[in-house]
Every structure is written in C-alpha cells, then in structure tokens.
Amino acid sequence: MPDRRCKHIFTMLSDYLNAELPVKNCRDLECHLKGCEPCIAYFESLKNTVEACRQYQVRKIPAPSQKVREALLLALQ
Amino acid sequence: MNTQIEEALKTLQSGNRQDVERAIETLQGVVYGFGMKVCGSHEDAQDTAQETLIRLARQLREFPDARALAVWLYKVAKTQCMMSRRKSKFAPLQMLSLDALMPTDSALSPAGTRSWQVTPEETVLKEELRGRLEDAILALPKHYRLVLILRDMEQLDTREVAEVMGISEDTTKKRLHRARVFVRNALAGYVQDLREGESKSHA
Numbered sequence: 426m427p428d429r430r431c432k433h434i435f436t437m438l439s440d441y442l443n444a445e446l447p448v449k450n451c452r453d454l455e456c457h458l459k460g461c462e463p464c465i466a467y468f469e470s471l472k473n474t475v476e477a478c479r480q481y482q483v484r485k486i487p488a489p490s491q492k493v494r495e496a497l498l499l500a501l502q
Numbered sequence: 503m504n505t506q507i508e509e510a511l512k513t514l515q516s517g518n519r520q521d522v523e524r525a526i527e528t529l530q531g532v533v534y535g536f537g538m539k540v541c542g543s544h545e546d547a548q549d550t551a552q553e554t555l556i557r558l559a560r561q562l563r564e565f566p567d568a569r570a571l572a573v574w575l576y577k578v579a580k581t582q583c584m585m586s587r588r589k590s591k592f593a594p595l596q597m598l599s600l601d602a603l604m605p606t607d608s609a610l611s612p613a614g615t616r617s618w619q620v621t622p623e624e625t626v627l628k629e630e631l632r633g634r635l636e637d638a639i640l641a642l643p644k645h646y647r648l649v650l651i652l653r654d655m656e657q658l659d660t661r662e663v664a665e666v667m668g669i670s671e672d673t674t675k676k677r678l679h680r681a682r683v684f685v686r687n688a689l690a691g692y693v694q695d696l697r698e699g700e701s702k703s704h705a
Contacts, residue, residue, distance in 0.1 A: 432604060435604060435605065436679070438679070439675065439678055439679035439682055440675060440679070443660065443675075443678075445660060445675070467605055470686055470690060471682060471683070471686050474682055474685050474686040474689060475654055475682060477631075477635055477689070478635070478639075478650065478654035478655050478685070479654055479655065479657065481539075481632070481635060481655055482535070483534070483535040483538045483539065483547075486530065486531045486534050486535065487530075487534065487544075487548060488527070488530070489526050489527065489529075489530040489551070489555065490548075490552050492552065492556065493526070493530065493551070493552055493555045493556060493559075494526060496555070496556045496559035497514065497522075497526055497555065497558070497559045497562075498522070499559065500514075500559040500560070500562050500563075501514065501517045501519075501522065501562075
C-alpha cells in the first residue's frame with residue numbers, strides 16, 4: 426500500500442459498502458478516496474466483487490423430493 | 503432477509519393450500535441453492551435440502567415469526583452442509599490474516615487496477631468468470647465462506663448472519679471483509695492472466 430492511511434482505509438471498505446461505517450469514519454474515508462486513485466480503484470474492484478456475488482444464482486434447481494413434499498403437506502393438516 | 507423466503511414460510515404457516523406448492527418450490531430453491539454454494543456438490547446440496555425441509559415440517563408451528571423461522575432454516579442448512587458426507591471438500595480450519603490480504607503496491611498500480619475495467623471480451627467470458635467465482639468461494643476456509651454466502655449471496659443482514667453463525671456482529675464484519683478481499687484477489691488474478699494472454703497473442 427502506498428501509505429499507512431491507505432492501509433487504514435482498506436480495513437473500512439466493507440463496512441462502508443454495507444453502510445455500516447460510523448459517520449465520522451465515512452467522512453474520513455470519502456475525503457481520502459477523493460485524493461487517492463489507487464484506493465478508488467481498489468474500492469471499485471471490491472464493490473464489483475460484492476456485486477458479482479449478489480448477482481450469482483445457482484442454476485438447475487431440482488424439484489423437491491416426494492419425501493419433502495409429503496412431510497410439509499402433512500404438517501399443514 | 504430475502505422477502506421471498508419469509509413470504510414462502512408465511513404461506514406454509516398459514517396453511518393456504520392454493521399457494522403451498524409454490525412455497526415448497528421456493529424453499530427448495532433457497533436451501534438447495536445455499537447448499538450448492540457452500541458445498542459445491544449437487545448430492546450434498548440435495549441432501550441438505552431434503553434434511554432441512556423435513557426438519558422444517560416439524561417446526562412450522564413452533565415459530566410464530568417468519569423471520570425467526572428463516573434464520574432457523576439457515577442454521578439447520580448450515581449444520582447439514584457441515585455434516586455432509588463429502589465434508590472433506592471443506593478446507594481445513596484456518597484464519598485469513600488481514601495483513602496477508604492487504605493489497606500490494608503492484609495491485610494498486612495502474613496496471614493492477616486496470617484489470618477491473620470491463621471489456622466486451624469479458625462479457626463473452628462471463629461463464630468462465632462465473633466458474634472462477636465458484637472456485638474462489640469454495641477455496642475460502644469454511645467460516646469465512648459461510649459468512650460471505652449468507653451476507654452477499656443470500657442477502658441476510660449482519661445481525662442475521664451473526665445469529666445463524668453463532669458469532670458476534672463484530673466478528674461477522676471482520677470475516678466478511680477478509681472473505682471479500684480473498685475473492686476479489688482471486689478474481690483479479692484471473693482477469694489479469696487473461697489480459698497477459700491477450701497481449702501475448704496480439705504481439
């Protein structure tokens with residue numbers, strides 16, 4: 426990392442993406458990002474990773490087994 | 503929490519026959535999908551879905567609150583995944599050090615960060631990128647993998663993930679960040695390899 430400030434910012438990026446960072450830390454982070462291109466790029470790449478995870482869907486879901494259907498339908502009686 | 507799950511559970515709890523079949527399909531999709539992401543194996547995912555949903559049948563009347571039931575559902579599914587016959591697929595228990603994951607100067611150089619700009623070629627390769635994402639997630643130690651899947655894929659909030667995992671919210675946040683950085687680094691390497699391959703083929 427270019428400097429210690431960047432390292433500190435690095436530890437806060439996920440909380441910031443989750444909107445769980447305290448307001449003061451948010452201000453510090455945003456202020457740093459304005460002037461640090463490598464950190465902006467890293468932040469964007471982390472954001473893209475999270476987005477890729479959010480969009481990921483498992484394909485080919487098999488139908489529920491007969492045993493499952495029967496158990497759930499029985500529980501409703 | 504994914505509202506689709508809560509709706510499906512509410513439908514089952516209400517016993518409204520008309521929508522029950524669809525609710526069962528939805529829950530099968532949720533639990534099987536979770537099992538696939540965690541275990542990476544169809545057989546394990548199918549076992550997870552079957553065992554979890556049969557246990558759900560016994561609990562339907564016990565939880566008045568659909569959200570609490572959904573958290574319970576993930577807890578059971580998580581335990582089933584951990585007990586799966588093919589559990590050797592889980593990486594040995596290990597910690598991810600934040601220092602080791604810290605980006606290097608080269609990762610933050612213009613060449614390193616350029617690898618994240620999307621090009622038309624990458625759209626074509628989306629399928630392969632998807633495979634890489636799956637590999638990166640399965641390479642995560644299990645307690646990081648579970649947190650990332652629950653938070654970023656199943657879209658539970660931090661409190662719910664902490665509840666499912668039986669850990670504090672603070673630990674949940676730390677594990678999540680390390681897991682995201684691990685996956686980010688795994689994908690960055692892949693995209694960069696592609697770029698280098700392309701440059702060589704164009705030389």
